[in-house]
């Protein structure tokens with residue numbers, strides 16, 4: 001199978017999501033070619049053929065013009081699949097490309113099933129398996145769903161491509177939101193507080209365990225909604241997607257929206273009074289205990 005991956009560069013920097021596309025192609029055992037609108041000075045660390053549309057830093061998102069350029073490459077290479085990240089540019093560009101090429105589009109793929117692709121449905125309360133009926137399929141991949149198995153490495157074989165047209169609109173620029181809180185996506189250890197901690201005062205207890213482990217504090221949505229922890233620390237569908245080496249879930253049930261944000265953690269420890277809590281399905285270790293007793297005791301033992 002041949003796939004065309006649509007890499008992403010933002011303000012001259014290759015986005016990590018580009019390597020998730022590579023991991024997806026590897027998981028399928030597919031032959032991959034990449035398209036990138038970006039700079040010849042900043043190329044992805046990857047061995048393969050890269051169709052490069054040279055674009056000044058900060059001007060990488062010209063969806064109309066880039067959709068035309070991608071459609072021209074698809075015409076030439078005839079891949080079976082065009083794969084985007086489900087990012088702010090990917091979810092804008094993918095439908096434009098699918099429409100131009102008459103392809104079926106499947107958004108926010110979380111997993112590959114034997115009979116199609118698994119995507120979230122009904123605000124991620126359900127999962128659906130879908131398949132395209134067209135020869136060409138356009139996909140977007142959920143952030144964090146396909147993680148690279150190794151550090152990205154390599155040098156692409158670059159083929160420069162020309163812009164096909166001007167497009168009907170022009171992207172003017174990015175404006176970064178005011179940075180608040182913490183980037184949990186880079187944390188190696190996260191200890192998260194769930195509703196099971198009972199009250200705001202108990203966040204401190206979870207924070208102390210995070211500190212003893214040298215990690216960051218995370219939280220489930222009810223804890224954030226209650227104002228006990230800042231939203232920048234929320235893990236899940238409407239929070240951050242995290243892939244730490246160790247994720248400790250304190251009083252978290254394991255709702256699908258929370259799992260979507262942490263299920264790719266290397267090792268999961270869950271502390272819950274309910275031995276049948278759904279978090280047990282993704283936990284490597286489930287400690288059946290009251291967080292208010294177990295967490296301070298563990299923190300104390302770690303400190304000693």
Ligand SMILES: Cc1cc2nc3c(=O)[nH]c(=O)nc-3n(C[C@H](O)[C@H](O)[C@H](O)COP(=O)(O)OP(=O)(O)OC[C@H]3O[C@@H](n4cnc5c(N)ncnc54)[C@H](O)[C@@H]3O)c2cc1C
Pocket residue numbers: 123124193194195196197219220221222223234235236237238239240250251252253254255256257258261271272273274277289290291292
């Ligand atoms: C559109 C949408 C988006 C959402 N996005 C997110 C998201 O990004 N992140 C997110 O987390 N949620 C999200 N949710 C909410 C999600 O559906 C769940 O409601 C939420 O994850 C539950 O949080 P929780 O596990 O902390 O609480 P609960 O589901 O109430 O679970 C509490 C757990 O604590 C255990 N417990 C109780 N007391 C103790 C104790 N003393 N010691 C140990 N364990 C105890 C219980 O057994 C239970 O398992 C979203 C929902 C929707 C509809």
